[in-house]
Amino acid sequence: MFNQLLRENNIVAGILTVTRVYLGWHWLTAGWGKLFNGFDASGFLANAIANPVTSGEELAYPLYVKFIESFALPNAELINILVPWGEFLVGLGLILGCLTTYAAFFGMVMNFAFLMAGTISSNPWDILLAIFIAVAGYNAGKFGLDRFIMPIIGEKMARNKKKDVVQPVAKIT
Numbered sequence: 215m216f217n218q219l220l221r222e223n224n225i226v227a228g229i230l231t232v233t234r235v236y237l238g239w240h241w242l243t244a245g246w247g248k249l250f251n252g253f254d255a256s257g258f259l260a261n262a263i264a265n266p267v268t269s270g271e272e273l274a275y276p277l278y279v280k281f282i283e284s285f286a287l288p289n290a291e292l293i294n295i296l297v298p299w300g301e302f303l304v305g306l307g308l309i310l311g312c313l314t315t316y317a318a319f320f321g322m323v324m325n326f327a328f329l330m331a332g333t334i335s336s337n338p339w340d341i342l343l344a345i346f347i348a349v350a351g352y353n354a355g356k357f358g359l360d361r362f363i364m365p366i367i368g369e370k371m372a373r374n375k376k377k378d379v380v381q382p383v384a385k386i387t
Contacts, residue, residue: 242305248298311358
């Protein structure tokens with residue numbers, strides 16, 4: 215019942231529009247600042263390795279620490295491009311209501327990455343808002359570009375699915 219309300223109600227679509235624009239502005243400004251004021255993730259990554267999240271004596275996210283240690287930090291220049299552009303594009307997608315569900319999902323992925331690195335900030339709040347946007351699906355972007363883009367994507371996928379259908383082969387007797 216709650217899912218149906220989130221996915222179909224026009225009043226909820228309006229509330230979700232305000233929510234996604236708020237969350238999108240948060241992402242967009244964070245990405246914009248990093249894009250145009252310079253950004254270097256290497257200090258953050260090194261700190262995440264030096265001071266990992268622990269549960270007692272154990273690492274809470276050992277695979278994530280290993281990922282940062284073996285991939286992210288050695289490739290900090292790539293991370294320095296991906297994080298600002300990711301934040302900016304997630305924000306833009308949410309504000310415009312363009313591929314809204316995907317923008318919310320990738321925003322949550324970044325929020326969880328920051329949380330697992332030990333940064334609390336506004337990440338839990340952002341994840342909570344993004345969950346409502348993602349669960350609402352199309353309705354969250356109904357008053358945005360998704361209103362026009364999603365039917366085109368759905369039609370294109372349906373056409374491709376028809377092409378991929380294998381015709382039955384005549385039975386040899």
